[in-house]
Amino acid sequence: MATIKDVANHAGVSVATVSRVINDTGYVHENTRQKVDEAIRQLNYSPNEVARSLFKRKSKLIGLLLPDITNPYFPELARGVEDRMQESSYRLIFGNSDEDEHKERDYIQTFVQNNVVGVISSTNDPNADTYMKLKIPVVFLDRTSNDMPSVYADGREGGRIAAQQILARGSRNVTIQQGPKHVRPAQDRYQGALEILEQSGTPYQVVQTSSFSYEQAGVSAKELFQKYPDTDGVIASNDIAAVAVLHEALRLGRQVPDELQIIGFDDIPLSSLVYPTLSTIHQPAYEMGREAAGLLIEIMENGYALHNNIQMPVSFIQRDTTRKVD
Amino acid sequence: MATIKDVANHAGVSVATVSRVINDTGYVHENTRQKVDEAIRQLNYSPNEVARSLFKRKSKLIGLLLPDITNPYFPELARGVEDRMQESSYRLIFGNSDEDEHKERDYIQTFVQNNVVGVISSTNDPNADTYMKLKIPVVFLDRTSNDMPSVYADGREGGRIAAQQILARGSRNVTIQQGPKHVRPAQDRYQGALEILEQSGTPYQVVQTSSFSYEQAGVSAKELFQKYPDTDGVIASNDIAAVAVLHEALRLGRQVPDELQIIGFDDIPLSSLVYPTLSTIHQPAYEMGREAAGLLIEIMENGYALHNNIQMPVSFIQRDTTRKVD
DNA sequence: TTGTAGGCGTTATCAA
DNA sequence: TTGATAACGCCTACAA
Numbered sequence: 001m002a003t004i005k006d007v008a009n010h011a012g013v014s015v016a017t018v019s020r021v022i023n024d025t026g027y028v029h030e031n032t033r034q035k036v037d038e039a040i041r042q043l044n045y046s047p048n049e050v051a052r053s054l055f056k057r058k059s060k061l062i063g064l065l066l067p068d069i070t071n072p073y074f075p076e077l078a079r080g081v082e083d084r085m086q087e088s089s090y091r092l093i094f095g096n097s098d099e100d101e102h103k104e105r106d107y108i109q110t111f112v113q114n115n116v117v118g119v120i121s122s123t124n125d126p127n128a129d130t131y132m133k134l135k136i137p138v139v140f141l142d143r144t145s146n147d148m149p150s151v152y153a154d155g156r157e158g159g160r161i162a163a164q165q166i167l168a169r170g171s172r173n174v175t176i177q178q179g180p181k182h183v184r185p186a187q188d189r190y191q192g193a194l195e196i197l198e199q200s201g202t203p204y205q206v207v208q209t210s211s212f213s214y215e216q217a218g219v220s221a222k223e224l225f226q227k228y229p230d231t232d233g234v235i236a237s238n239d240i241a242a243v244a245v246l247h248e249a250l251r252l253g254r255q256v257p258d259e260l261q262i263i264g265f266d267d268i269p270l271s272s273l274v275y276p277t278l279s280t281i282h283q284p285a286y287e288m289g290r291e292a293a294g295l296l297i298e299i300m301e302n303g304y305a306l307h308n309n310i311q312m313p314v315s316f317i318q319r320d321t322t323r324k325v326d
Numbered sequence: 327m328a329t330i331k332d333v334a335n336h337a338g339v340s341v342a343t344v345s346r347v348i349n350d351t352g353y354v355h356e357n358t359r360q361k362v363d364e365a366i367r368q369l370n371y372s373p374n375e376v377a378r379s380l381f382k383r384k385s386k387l388i389g390l391l392l393p394d395i396t397n398p399y400f401p402e403l404a405r406g407v408e409d410r411m412q413e414s415s416y417r418l419i420f421g422n423s424d425e426d427e428h429k430e431r432d433y434i435q436t437f438v439q440n441n442v443v444g445v446i447s448s449t450n451d452p453n454a455d456t457y458m459k460l461k462i463p464v465v466f467l468d469r470t471s472n473d474m475p476s477v478y479a480d481g482r483e484g485g486r487i488a489a490q491q492i493l494a495r496g497s498r499n500v501t502i503q504q505g506p507k508h509v510r511p512a513q514d515r516y517q518g519a520l521e522i523l524e525q526s527g528t529p530y531q532v533v534q535t536s537s538f539s540y541e542q543a544g545v546s547a548k549e550l551f552q553k554y555p556d557t558d559g560v561i562a563s564n565d566i567a568a569v570a571v572l573h574e575a576l577r578l579g580r581q582v583p584d585e586l587q588i589i590g591f592d593d594i595p596l597s598s599l600v601y602p603t604l605s606t607i608h609q610p611a612y613e614m615g616r617e618a619a620g621l622l623i624e625i626m627e628n629g630y631a632l633h634n635n636i637q638m639p640v641s642f643i644q645r646d647t648t649r650k651v652d
Numbered sequence: 653t654t655g656t657a658g659g660c661g662t663t664a665t666c667a668a
Numbered sequence: 669t670t671g672a673t674a675a676c677g678c679c680t681a682c683a684a
Contacts, residue, residue: 051677377661
């Protein structure tokens with residue numbers, strides 16, 4: 001690879017001059033600028049980001065930490081982040097944390113070792129030392145933290161909507177899946193649904209789901225119907241769980257949505273591809289990713305942001321696991 | 327952040343000595359080693375990878391370029407790569423190419439600018455200059471190139487199996503989706519299926535699908551049934567396309583699998599979650615990712631690999647869009 | 653308008 | 669066994 005020195009030699013100028021033209025900083029005569037540009041072209045030179053990063057103590061790299069890209073909710077987020085970052089010519093160092101504190105710390109550490117200028121993370125513990133001590137800006141994505149910048153959906157409202165809709169459509173014996181206790185957004189949804197159900201005075205029951213994996217979802221679905229065979233409405237903890245419930249219901253011969261309604265959460269692409277298609281609460285995942293990236297960029301470039309906590313709206317998507325009502 | 331100099335001062339030794347202990351290179355007295363370790367611990371020092379990278383002209387970073395992480399096939403691949411890389415403490419700079427030559431070149435360039443030591447790419451054009459001229463090792467993933475290292479599934483065989491199975495299960499008027507012309511693995515499958523169909527002498531027809539997006543898949547599915555309403559077996563270009571065909575068939579009131587059989591390709595998680603569940607050709611995506619990472623590591627560390635072209639086996643997964651035959 | 657030189661944090665060479 | 673020091677490629681005073 002050609003270095004700035006090569007370019008300087010080739011153009012018959014000093015490295016300082018070359019640096020000036022590539023960074024468009026300070027004075028440089030039009031003629032010499034052209035000579036330099038020509039040399040750059042001929043040598044196919046492009047600056048070494050590593051050297052730059054070392055000198056400036058900052059790179060064009062940002063760290064992105066997601067629980068598991070294999071979970072269909074996260075690719076959308078990731079893509080939103082990437083698209084926005086790429087527009088401002090930042091690049092992503094990417095890692096899966098598996099919600100494992102240790103792996104998370106590990107990644108954060110190598111992020112800083114590589115001079116990343118910011119990080120976006122979906123962690124379960126935004127208040128962990130790992131983040132509090134960081135000297136570079138962090139934005140939490142799909143997670144909430146009071147004192148730190150974050151972008152998240154209005155989970156509580158989502159839970160409320162789910163409960164309202166399922167009630168409005170006639171379910172009278174609702175089962176709510178609580179979702180993993182350590183995942184904040186899951187608990188928000190749960191609380192929101194609870195709130196409405198309590199108010200309404202209709203009977204309901206709660207079941208736990210401990211993780212968001214496919215296998216776990218299947219197990220939880222079976223348990224649900226064993227414990228509460230008479231339930232006529234399920235507010236699932238997310239779409240994966242909802243699909244598992246749906247399949248178990250079909251297997252048991254329950255009529256969906258006539259005997260049993262199901263509402264999911266997230267609106268992952270899968271939701272409109274299952275049969276019957278899944279009614280769910282839509283989270284604007286791609287936009288959330290973009291917003292998080294935008295927020296981080298704002299903070300990185302201005303030192304602060306106008307709005308540090310961005311809550312995104314959710315909405316009910318009526319499909320075929322709930323009854324029609326117009 | 328503490329630097330090696332801080333550590334040296336703190337421990338009362340020279341930076342050279344500190345460097346020796348952190349890299350475990352050259353002689354260093356047990357006592358001084360302990361002093362240094364202690365200083366490192368106290369200052370919470372960890373080496374600046376950027377400075378290292380500058381000096382050594384190589385980093386612990388590798389570039390990963392995928393068409394679109396939002397397409398459900400790729401997260402598995404990415405995860406496989408990440409897991410293997412992480413075991414050898416490499417980190418990933420990740421980008422979506424959107425199969426756009428320009429974006430691809432852009433990414434590759436910044437990879438190089440950041441001193442990545444290797445790249446893994448799912449490109450449609452492995453022979454492009456961009457790759458041929460690269461001075462660092464490249465492994466193509468889910469793509470084939472004769473002269474360059476690559477990891478891919480046996481698409482041709484997959485196509486054959488799909489055709490054999492659908493024939494063996496009684497379809498007599500098969501429609502094959504050809505898949506995007508510029509995507510090599512799609513064409514391999516197509517050729518494989520064609521081969522068997524030709525041999526068998528049963529009537530068949532071919533339809534085009536131009537992209538792998540959800541929307542396109544829906545459109546193609548509609549077209550398929552408009553043109554060939556009598557088809558009794560579809561070999562789809564991938565699982566997304568297959569699901570679209572499945573839904574269109576259901577919408578048209580076709581009995582699946584009794585009147586119409588469908589076979590997909592990829593075996594993405596979705597396949598077992600649709601209803602009826604999708605029979606498909608399984609590609610070991612996660613393992614392919616791991617293999618690609620392993621191959622790249624081998625090349626990076628030894629300068630060459632024993633086997634540069636790794637072809638992974640595919641298999642038929644019988645689910646509910648094909649008739650049982652035992 | 654241009655060039656010289658020092659320094660960013662490491663590692664490796666060489667001498668002590 | 670240890671320490672000074674040059675070098676990796678770049679940028680920015682400062683001097684000319």
